[in-house]
Amino acid sequence: MESSADKTTLCPSARPELADSVVFGLVGGKVTEPRVTYLKQPLPVTNELLAKANPVTPTEIFRTAAPCASKNCQHFDGQDCRLATRVAEKLPAVVKELPPCSIRRDCRWWQQAGKAACLRCPQIITDNYNPSLPIHEVALPEIVT
Secondary structure: OOHHHHHHOOOEEEOOOOOOEEEEEEEEEOOOOOOOOEEEEEEOOOOOHHHHOOOHHHHHHHEEEOOOOHHHOOEOOOOHHHHHHHHHHOOOOOOOOOOOOOOHEEEEEHHHHOHHHHHHHHOOOOOOOOOOHHHHHHHHHOOOO
């Protein structure tokens, strides 16, 4: 049986260059309304996989997850991911049912905000060069004093 100490909590908004990153979704949809389609199984990030994104950046077409950086992340407040909270509270749901996500069990957003985060997750793109105002505002880290 797996203990909680053995479990890795994954950030579903990680950059692909982070250690132990996996691709868990592909970005599709329109420029103004991107949507992630989730893979049945996450794929380890390799140079060969990232090269398939050429001529665009990998983060424009791949959704990646990596172990949560917790206190080393600008969105972490010492206990929770503020990005997960903002996604769940400030963005509209874009799906009605939980998407079939291969990282859900280990996902920080799922563990913290549950279904509310998952119903909004398909609109999250790591490098979105044309974000809506709500997406832009949610993505900005909060300044904690």
